[in-house]
Amino acid sequence: MQDKKTPERSIQRRTFLKGAALGLAATALPSRDAEASIWEAFFQKHFREMSEAEIRKVIGRLEQEYEQKYKKKITVGIEKPLPGVLFGYGLDLSRCIGCRRCVYGCVDENNQSKDPQIHWITVLRFKKGEKWVDLEESEKYYNPSAVPEEEYFYMPVQCQQCENPPCVRVCPTQATWKDEDGIVVIDYNWCIGCRYCMAACPYGARRFNWTDPGRKTEELNTETHYLGNRPRFKGVVEKCTFCIQRTRKEPGRYPACVEACPVGARKFGNLLDPMSEIRYAIEHKRVFRLKEDLNTNPKFYYFFAYGG
Amino acid sequence: MKKTIMTLLMLFGLLLSAATAAVRADTHEPDVPKKLFVPPPPFTPGIYPCSQCHAGMPVDRNPRKLQGMHDNIALKHMPGGWCFDCHNPNNRDTLRLANGKIVRFEESYNLCGQCHGTILREWKAGLHGKRTGMWNGEKQYLLCVHCHWPHDPKFKPIQPLPPPVRPSDIK
Numbered sequence: 001m002q003d004k005k006t007p008e009r010s011i012q013r014r015t016f017l018k019g020a021a022l023g024l025a026a027t028a029l030p031s032r033d034a035e036a037s038i039w040e041a042f043f044q045k046h047f048r049e050m051s052e053a054e055i056r057k058v059i060g061r062l063e064q065e066y067e068q069k070y071k072k073k074i075t076v077g078i079e080k081p082l083p084g085v086l087f088g089y090g091l092d093l094s095r096c097i098g099c100r101r102c103v104y105g106c107v108d109e110n111n112q113s114k115d116p117q118i119h120w121i122t123v124l125r126f127k128k129g130e131k132w133v134d135l136e137e138s139e140k141y142y143n144p145s146a147v148p149e150e151e152y153f154y155m156p157v158q159c160q161q162c163e164n165p166p167c168v169r170v171c172p173t174q175a176t177w178k179d180e181d182g183i184v185v186i187d188y189n190w191c192i193g194c195r196y197c198m199a200a201c202p203y204g205a206r207r208f209n210w211t212d213p214g215r216k217t218e219e220l221n222t223e224t225h226y227l228g229n230r231p232r233f234k235g236v237v238e239k240c241t242f243c244i245q246r247t248r249k250e251p252g253r254y255p256a257c258v259e260a261c262p263v264g265a266r267k268f269g270n271l272l273d274p275m276s277e278i279r280y281a282i283e284h285k286r287v288f289r290l291k292e293d294l295n296t297n298p299k300f301y302y303f304f305a306y307g308g
Numbered sequence: 309m310k311k312t313i314m315t316l317l318m319l320f321g322l323l324l325s326a327a328t329a330a331v332r333a334d335t336h337e338p339d340v341p342k343k344l345f346v347p348p349p350p351f352t353p354g355i356y357p358c359s360q361c362h363a364g365m366p367v368d369r370n371p372r373k374l375q376g377m378h379d380n381i382a383l384k385h386m387p388g389g390w391c392f393d394c395h396n397p398n399n400r401d402t403l404r405l406a407n408g409k410i411v412r413f414e415e416s417y418n419l420c421g422q423c424h425g426t427i428l429r430e431w432k433a434g435l436h437g438k439r440t441g442m443w444n445g446e447k448q449y450l451l452c453v454h455c456h457w458p459h460d461p462k463f464k465p466i467q468p469l470p471p472p473v474r475p476s477d478i479k
Contacts, residue, residue, distance in 0.1 A: 082444075092435075100469040117473045141474060146465035251445025263455075263463065264438030276443075277434030284435075305435055 037061050046174065047187045047226070058189075059226065066231055070217045077225040079248040081181035087242050088182075088299045089255075090267035090281040091156060094306040097263055098123050098147045098154030105260025106158075109243060110229040111221055113213035120207065120240040121158045121257060128153055158257075159184065159205040159240035160290060160298030167197035167206065176237075182271075182299050183242050185227035193235035202291050203298075206239045242268070271299065281305070346449050349413045356413070358400035367397045384460040394419055394458070420452045 040061055045054065059076050066074040103121045112118040124138035128151055138155075148154070165184050168176050175190035176197055198206040212234045224230040225245035232238055243255035247268070253259075258266040269276030278301070281287065285303040292298075349356075361377075371390045374381060383389055391397075396404035403411045403419050411418050421428030430436040434447070437455065441448040455463070 085444075097463070097466070098468060099466055100471075103472075104469050116478060119472050122472070141471040143468065143471045145467060147468045148465060247443060251442035254440060254443050259438075259440045261438060262466070264436065267435065268443055270444065277439070280430075280433045280435050284430075305430065 037065060041189060044189055046190060048177070055226075062226075062230065070220060070231065072217050072220060072222060074220065074222045074224055074231065076230050077223075077228075077245055077248075079225065079244075081179050081183075082248060082250060082252075084270075084272055086182045086271045086299070087161065087247065088269060088271035088276075088278040088282075088301065089161070089242065090278045090301045090303055092265040092267070092281075092305045093153065093155060093302050094304040095263045095265035096123075096154045096156065097265075098125060098142070098149075098152070099262060101260045101262055102156055102257035102266065105256045106240070108219075109221055109246075109256035110241075111213070111215060111224065111231055112207075112238070113209060113211070113215055113232075114219070115214035116211060118207045118209070118213070118238070120205070120238075121156050122204070123154055123156045125152050125154055127151060155302065156257075157203055157205065157290065158300070160203050160296065160300040161240075161242060163297035163299060164295060166200040166202065166294075166296060170196040170200040172196065179227075181248065183227075183244055183248075184239075185241060185244065186237060186239065187227065188230070188232050188236045188238070191236040193237065195237060197237055202294050202296060206237050208237050209234055346414065346451055347454070349416065349451055350454055351413075356401070362400040369397065381459045384462075385458065414451075416458075417452050420458075 040058075044050075044058060047055070050058065055078055059078060062076050063074060066072075066076075100123050103119050103123060106112075106120050107114070107118075110120065112120065122140050124135065124140055125142040126138055142152075161178075161182055161184055163178070163182065165176075165178055168178055168184060171177075172194060173190050173192055175188075175192070176184060176186045178184050193208070195206075195208055198204075198208060209232050213232050215231070220231070221229060223245055225241075225248070228241045228244035243253075243257075246253040247255060254268055255266075258268050267277045267281055269278040271278060271282075273279065281303045282301055285305055287301050287303045289298045289301060369390075369392060373379075386393065392404070393406075394403055396402045396410055399410070401413075403413060403416055405411060405419060406422055417428060417431065427436050431449075431452070437450055437452075439447050439449060452458070452461075
């Protein structure tokens with residue numbers, strides 16, 4: 001409606017502001033071809049605050065996005081922690097031969113980027129008979145023609161699933177937390193990529209996606225979990241989840257690294273089950289945990305089944 | 309006390325189900341849960357049953373270098389050992405313990421356990437050797453001989469998979 005006293009003004013101030021606001025919104029945020037899913041992702045609630053229905057909606061959106069991106073159906077699971085289960089891991093240092101089968105078994109299972117390369121497991125090599133507390137002095141690029149080598153021993157390191165995880169405490173968005181079954185998980189949709197957790201982790205277990213993960217569609221593992229091996233984005237942190245997509249089931253498979261180990265050095269089970277092999281190891285063998293003095297209370301137990 | 313009984317029961321159950329899984333694959337027993345599944349022994353193709361050649365052969369108990377057949381076997385297990393320390397001369401399709409008890413190839417772990425008792429105990433507990441399958445369900449064990457060739461049981465060194473890319477090598 002035009003004001004009769006100011007007929008010379010063709011656009012009113014209020015109309016102009018409305019138009020400007022709409023225009024700005026249109027340029028700043030995607031509207032037409034990028035669908036509503038970006039908005040939905042932007043306003044997605046924290047995983048633990050979402051209702052079952054909201055989570056299902058998110059999963060539907062993600063599965064659709066992944067199918068568009070990878071031209072392949074990828075299922076994203078949301079299995080909750082099993083009641084009465086606290087996962088623990090055992091690694092027999094007297095058996096490990098440092099062959100790195102676990103490293104690549106993990107990559108195949110968990111959809112890590114291949115280029116740039118992301119490994120969740122690092123196998124460290126130490127000279128026998130020397131003081132080896134200084135992990136900085138260990139060798140991770142060893143490449144002999146055959147392992148084990150007479151004068152060395154090997155120690156694979158991955159996320160230790162601490163009961164008192166320093167990475168969780170420093171996360172400014174609470175994108176990483178410890179679930180009831182003891183697995184420290186990451187919500188990649190809430191991770192802002194600040195990498196505080198990587199600085200806080202005393203085990204160097206966390207990895208950062210500097211680029212969009214380079215992984216061929218045919219190499220993707222399509223059985224995934226929301227908090228585990230679903231395809232990640234550029235700018236998020238990831239790490240070992242004890243193969244949450246395998247283990248959080250009834251019955252659940254062993255983690256991929258356990259199955260990849262040719263010498264059976266890797267043990268996995270429920271710490272609350274007195275009949276589990278991990279409990280047998282803890283109760284009968286010489287056991288230590290890495291950097292115990294930091295009070296992180298890892299659930300990853302190194303032990304010596306032989307020669308102890 | 310309760311724990312010991314439980315352990316014994318468990319071990320017995322494991323053994324029982326191993327035996328049933330191995331021998332009576334055709335008979336269906338719904339009330340016996342098959343918790344422990346041992347795959348068949350890794351025979352060289354065509355070599356079993358041994359009786360297909362050995363049935364009519366005279367038994368030569370003298371230690372000697374084998375010629376013609378089995379010449380790939382150089383016994384590097386027990387110094388001074390001989391075939392019949394483990395193989396049953398009267399029925400080659402079976403093995404024989406030191407006490408004369410006959411065991412089938414599917415239960416050869418009992419033979420190994422004669423000397424390696426602590427290892428056998430830990431294998432049953434799931435500590436020694438590789439377990440695959442379900443951590444809270446049906447597990448797949450391996451026989452000792454799946455990983456350790458019984459005539460030369462020490463693990464052979466293998467080639468490691470490639471080391472991680474050094475930061476300086478990233479293009």
